[in-house]
Amino acid sequence: MSTALVTGAGQGIGRAIARRLTEDGYSVIVVDLDAETAKATAADVGGRAAACDISDPDAVHELAATVDELDVLVNNAGIFPAASLADVDIAQFRRVMDVNVVGPLLLTQQLLPQLTASGGSVVNIASMAAKVPTPGTGAYSPSKAAVVSLTKLCAVEFAQSGVRFNAVAPGGVATEGAAAATADPAREERFNALVPLGRRAAPEDIADVVSFFASKDARYVTGQVLYVDGGLSEATVRFLQAAQRG
Numbered sequence: 001m002s003t004a005l006v007t008g009a010g011q012g013i014g015r016a017i018a019r020r021l022t023e024d025g026y027s028v029i030v031v032d033l034d035a036e037t038a039k040a041t042a043a044d045v046g047g048r049a050a051a052c053d054i055s056d057p058d059a060v061h062e063l064a065a066t067v068d069e070l071d072v073l074v075n076n077a078g079i080f081p082a083a084s085l086a087d088v089d090i091a092q093f094r095r096v097m098d099v100n101v102v103g104p105l106l107l108t109q110q111l112l113p114q115l116t117a118s119g120g121s122v123v124n125i126a127s128m129a130a131k132v133p134t135p136g137t138g139a140y141s142p143s144k145a146a147v148v149s150l151t152k153l154c155a156v157e158f159a160q161s162g163v164r165f166n167a168v169a170p171g172g173v174a175t176e177g178a179a180a181a182t183a184d185p186a187r188e189e190r191f192n193a194l195v196p197l198g199r200r201a202a203p204e205d206i207a208d209v210v211s212f213f214a215s216k217d218a219r220y221v222t223g224q225v226l227y228v229d230g231g232l233s234e235a236t237v238r239f240l241q242a243a244q245r246g
């Protein structure tokens with residue numbers, strides 16, 4: 001049986017990815033900072049739970065030592081605390097870069113032998129914020145631009161290993177982590193009106209594309225970023241229209 005490891009799979013997009021890859025026939029290792037939610041997802045999908053802070057090199061080393069075989073690594077865990085750049089706490093800025101950028105690199109480094117042995121693939125979860133700067137989110141946009149760059153660099157630098165690297169860049173997704181943005185129905189209606197496909201994504205909309213990148217159908221695809229955002233990042237005309245409406 002093929003094995004997949006998904007970080008941040010205790011809730012949100014990561015949990016949907018764990019479910020979808022389980023449906024695809026993978027045995028899933030459910031990794032999360034939160035041991036309890038990791039266990040709940042693992043119980044849900046019949047996989048194995050592992051509590052790990054993906055930004056901690058020793059913890060990632062310990063985790064990798066427990067993984068004998070691996071076909072797919074999904075670097076999904078990420079944080080997006082609100083902050084304005086003018087006065088963002090530098091410790092918070094560094095923490096976002098640590099979790100969102102250094103974490104995926106650590107997992108890639110530590111699991112590359114297993115992925116090379118299987119001819120596997122890595123899917124990093126970036127964000128529309130990599131392309132469209134998102135004010136009020138501190139290090140988030142820079143961190144996701146770095147995830148895109150890291151994905152492309154890994155694709156080229158590790159090409160000889162036979163491991164493919166791609167990124168999925170969601171727009172707005174209804175998850176526990178994004179609850180603050182979705183709680184107000186009037187705000188949600190305004191947001192949905194800006195999305196060409198007319199609605200915020202469900203976690204499953206993202207998970208299905210991860211499944212494609214992980215699959216043999218994507219065997220000749222590496223170094224790519226797929227924006228799964230309902231067209232939002234291309235809808236600048238709608239932003240102009242909204243601005244003109246005042």
Ligand SMILES: NC(=O)c1ccc[n+]([C@@H]2O[C@H](COP(=O)([O-])OP(=O)(O)OC[C@H]3O[C@@H](n4cnc5c(N)ncnc54)[C@H](O)[C@@H]3O)[C@@H](O)[C@H]2O)c1
Binds near residue numbers: 007012054126171177
């Ligand atoms: N929700 C959105 O609108 C949206 C949009 C674009 C991109 N994304 C990206 O998708 C990914 C998942 O987002 P989500 O909305 O499901 O988030 P979420 O907050 O609902 O879930 C994230 C999970 O990651 C875990 N996590 C956080 N820090 C960790 C760490 N250091 N080590 C291990 N696990 C850790 C959390 O415990 C949590 O279970 C993130 O990378 C996020 O940046 C989300």
